[in-house]
Amino acid sequence: MTQTNWNSEAHPARLEERLDDDVVRCHLSPRNCRIRPGQHGFCRVRANRDGRLVTLNYGRSVHATEETIETEAVFHYAPGARILSMGNVGCMLNCDYCHNWKTSQARYVEDKDVHRYTPQEVVDIALRHGIGVISWTYNDPVVWHEFVVETAALAKAAGLVNLYKSAFFITGEAIEELLPVIDIFSVSIKSLDPKYYRRITKGWLEPVLEGTEQVFRAGKHVEVSTLMVTDLSDDEKTARDMAAFVGERLSPDVPTHFVRFHPDYRMTNTVRTPVDRLERARAAALGMGLRHVYLGNVYDTASTDTRCAPCGQLQVTRYGLNADLVGLDAGARCTGCGSPSGLTLLPDARPRERVRELPAGEDLRIAEFAWHGDVRALHVQLRNASAAPARVYTRRYGDQGDHAQDGWEAVDLAPHESFRRIAAKSTPGERGVRVAVPPQCDSTLHQVFDRAHFPTVEAADGTLNGDVSPLPLFRPGTRP
Ligand code: SF4
Numbered sequence: 001m002t003q004t005n006w007n008s009e010a011h012p013a014r015l016e017e018r019l020d021d022d023v024v025r026c027h028l029s030p031r032n033c034r035i036r037p038g039q040h041g042f043c044r045v046r047a048n049r050d051g052r053l054v055t056l057n058y059g060r061s062v063h064a065t066e067e068t069i070e071t072e073a074v075f076h077y078a079p080g081a082r083i084l085s086m087g088n089v090g091c092m093l094n095c096d097y098c099h100n101w102k103t104s105q106a107r108y109v110e111d112k113d114v115h116r117y118t119p120q121e122v123v124d125i126a127l128r129h130g131i132g133v134i135s136w137t138y139n140d141p142v143v144w145h146e147f148v149v150e151t152a153a154l155a156k157a158a159g160l161v162n163l164y165k166s167a168f169f170i171t172g173e174a175i176e177e178l179l180p181v182i183d184i185f186s187v188s189i190k191s192l193d194p195k196y197y198r199r200i201t202k203g204w205l206e207p208v209l210e211g212t213e214q215v216f217r218a219g220k221h222v223e224v225s226t227l228m229v230t231d232l233s234d235d236e237k238t239a240r241d242m243a244a245f246v247g248e249r250l251s252p253d254v255p256t257h258f259v260r261f262h263p264d265y266r267m268t269n270t271v272r273t274p275v276d277r278l279e280r281a282r283a284a285a286l287g288m289g290l291r292h293v294y295l296g297n298v299y300d301t302a303s304t305d306t307r308c309a310p311c312g313q314l315q316v317t318r319y320g321l322n323a324d325l326v327g328l329d330a331g332a333r334c335t336g337c338g339s340p341s342g343l344t345l346l347p348d349a350r351p352r353e354r355v356r357e358l359p360a361g362e363d364l365r366i367a368e369f370a371w372h373g374d375v376r377a378l379h380v381q382l383r384n385a386s387a388a389p390a391r392v393y394t395r396r397y398g399d400q401g402d403h404a405q406d407g408w409e410a411v412d413l414a415p416h417e418s419f420r421r422i423a424a425k426s427t428p429g430e431r432g433v434r435v436a437v438p439p440q441c442d443s444t445l446h447q448v449f450d451r452a453h454f455p456t457v458e459a460a461d462g463t464l465n466g467d468v469s470p471l472p473l474f475r476p477g478t479r480p
């Protein structure tokens with residue numbers, strides 16, 4: 001059967017207003033695009049077909065990927081939990097530094113990067129792999145509204161938790177449709193400067209703040225983050241403005257994350273955010289009364305750990321995208337003073353089986369990837385080409401500490417299944433990752449640059465700027 005282009009099938013869209021002359025208005029994002037027959041909106045994934053609003057990306061996703069909840073700037077809900085990340089194509093913004101521009105900017109999307117899923121298939125993948133949380137993430141879930149709402153409802157009915165990681169340039173009426181099905185909102189607020197929003201993101205600020213307040217007032221678990229872009233938004237004023245918003249319009253208890261930037265898309269002629277600026281931003285926000293302020297995309301700092309606000313007891317330690325509970329009891333109370341931590345804990349749905357040694361006598365091919373430069377996470381894509389179930393293995397190597405004792409993690413693949421999962425550096429001494437697959441399976445490795453980056457190229461294709469920028473390189477004026 002011939003595969004059609006990713007955007008060739010239209011699906012009825014919600015939040016439609018029908019105007020005269022077959023024109024429609026979209027009420028999904030505050031842009032409220034007015035779309036003539038045959039045209040599309042700013043996001044290029046919602047269009048007018050014969051006078052009706054349709055979505056062109058229903059069920060179109062990047063590869064479903066197992067990650068950890070820390071990938072989504074969520075630190076106070078199920079630390080260390082495995083999540084199933086689902087990202088689609090298109091976006092209602094066009095940020096100059098987007099690190100998912102190959103999938104968020106629909107004009108650059110290639111069919112090879114797009115996979116097809118039904119709502120039931122997404123839920124089945126999570127259940128089969130013992131994953132308790134589905135994360136709607138990467139480019140931005142706002143422009144995947146119909147698929148997210150339908151699938152999240154199915155997931156919820158199956159006992160799964162839904163996480164929504166978004167820049168949240170979305171209307172209040174669309175949020176009302178999310179509230180019954182989404183449990184966790186991780187909102188990326190790019191800046192508190194309206195001019196910055198217009199210039200850098202092509203959106204505007206106030207709807208983002210109003211939407212964040214709306215989900216917080218609805219009682220949802222909310223965490224907020226800000227990308228601290230070198231020389232643009234990595235100053236203490238940005239941190240103080242964020243602290244004022246969180247403290248006054250949300251609560252000082254809302255976890256707030258200042259996230260390190262890497263050069264990407266239209267902003268490759270710059271450097272990563274200096275870590276000392278991030279630490280100063282964190283100190284400024286704590287000084288204004290926020291109780292939990294974290295840094296993101298940084299290693300070897302205590303600024304990613306969770307401590308008890310009343311007594312200072314260490315409760316969760318983190319390294320990169322990995323977390324260990326060290327000072328919480330089963331009821332999420334501090335083991336130091338007994339105070340409620342405010343964190344929500346979930347029992348790990350079904351931990352993966354581990355083996356000390358690979359099974360003797362099995363014909364397994366081993367691939368290896370060494371951490372280098374700023375590349376400290378990897379997507380491992382695993383494919384089972386056979387009509388029978390298969391077992392593959394991954395492990396970290398080079399560390400003399402606790403994780404060296406973990407051995408090989410087993411991943412069971414269904415017949416003909418393709419599955420992606422993250423491996424992230426978990427201790428300073430760890431040197432890399434190994435993958436072992438039987439003859440009927442194969443694997444490809446994809447370097448991850450920072451949290452919630454979905455890599456579209458293989459590790460073998462290399463990096464840019466001394467390992468701080470991912471390929472592909474954006475060339476202004478290019479059109480596929
Ligand atoms: S989602 Fe936003 S950008 Fe896309 S068509 Fe609707 S209003 Fe326009």
